[in-house]
Amino acid sequence: MASAATVAASGVASKARAQQAEVPAGAKIGIPAGETSSVSFKVNGQDQTLSVDNRTTLLDALREHLHLTGTKKGCDHGQCGACTVMVDGRRINSCLSLAIMHEGDEVVTIEGLGEPGKLHPMQAAFVKHDGYQCGYCTPGQICSSVAVLEEIKAGMPSHVTGDLTAKVAFSLEEIRERMSGNLCRCGAYSNIVDAIADVAGRPA
């Protein structure tokens, strides 16, 4: 990834957004015209317009341009889930998606779910059940958990769903399978499952 490009652009991103849109991000460091683009999307309810190197991932746009550093960069290859955010209500790996491909989208990050003082129920449940140790994978775990409960409610099947034609039911097995895209190197999995079960209103 072109970290020089993203860093160069991020210094001005928050203060001079409108102005930045007129000066291509690449101009400063000599990226050829046509290899930067402007993109507008909503992040946590706020309109954002960014001018970015085409190579910028959604993850880097959030962290380096918008300074929303809650979303974490783990493997940067879609294997760990630390970068999970919601786009138009669906969870995705923000590291495997280009920022410029999100024109008009609504992005929700961990910061958009809740903040200290007004935590989202899933955030509160992770605190209550100690669903982490080092905390690095936690934002991704929480975004994923919120989406998982929505997916079950919407009746989306999973690998462990017994009957594809029956209504999908909540179970711990379903939670474990659906959360398999979020790795936790500290191994806090059992407490994570407890937290999700608590929010779902089921005893773990």
Place this chain on the structure above:
Amino acid sequence: MKSFTYERATSVEAATKAAAAHDAARFIAGGTNLLDLMKLEIETPTHLIDVNTLGLDTIEATSEGGLRIGALVRNSDLAADERVRRDYGLLSRALLAGASGQLRNKATTAGNLLQRTRCPYFYDTNQPCNKRQPGSGCSAIDGFSRQLGIVGISSSCIATHPSDMAIAMRVLDAVVETVGSDGAKRSIPIADFHRLPGDTPHIETELKKGEIITAVVLPKPIGGKQIYRKVRDRASYAFALISVGAVIQPDGTGRVAVGGVAHKPWRLDAADEDLPSGAGRVTRRLLLDAQPTEHNAYKVKLVERTLGAVLAEAKG
């Protein structure tokens, strides 16, 4: 990642024209495979054509009683579609056995078919690999080949195609619909879509330069017990060591394709015909020409046992 120019396609025609006009253009759909490979500079397109804007994201009934699945339908939506769950359970099962919830929300039908191998030497840019760099040699043949192919392989490449979805598509006799840069439409049976490596392992499908996939069509449902069994190193979120996709009818006849063994979904008519005689015979037919390495010889037994379990499940 190498820099590139970017455009949002406005029509199928414009997309194919743009792809043909650039030396190194790529379509980008979910981006979950292409961007991964671009970060490693295994893929180095100079121009990306975003096909998400083409409206190819619907699943429609065909007049023949089947389904036309748009190229941009997400893997999660395809797996959850009521018609697919009811009539093509094998396809839902194969999709749900692949990747993670996050990835399936982005991954598309066309992108899934075109995802590239997971051979570790293909990913390691310090090692020779004929698929990544034609003519450089194959590191896998005398290397760690535990995950690699055993049948239909060549002295140039022993890689496997990693898609779970493609195994189901092969069993269901899906047809890939495309439009070429000259505007010509083609319908390519899935059996002919992926190529064996031969001495050109870098050419993986029958698609021509600039040709775009618009849909994948399923013929009318064939009923039967539809089972996808994937064997992997962990219980979830891992690629297949081998997988078995099968549709078994009440009289024991049916169809079977195997994943994780070849450069394409592996299915043979003669093996289908042997299904009523059990897993041993079918496996011998399927893997008659197998040339496993010391590291992946276990796959022969694993296919037989997994197929045995599938046939038992179909009976029970």
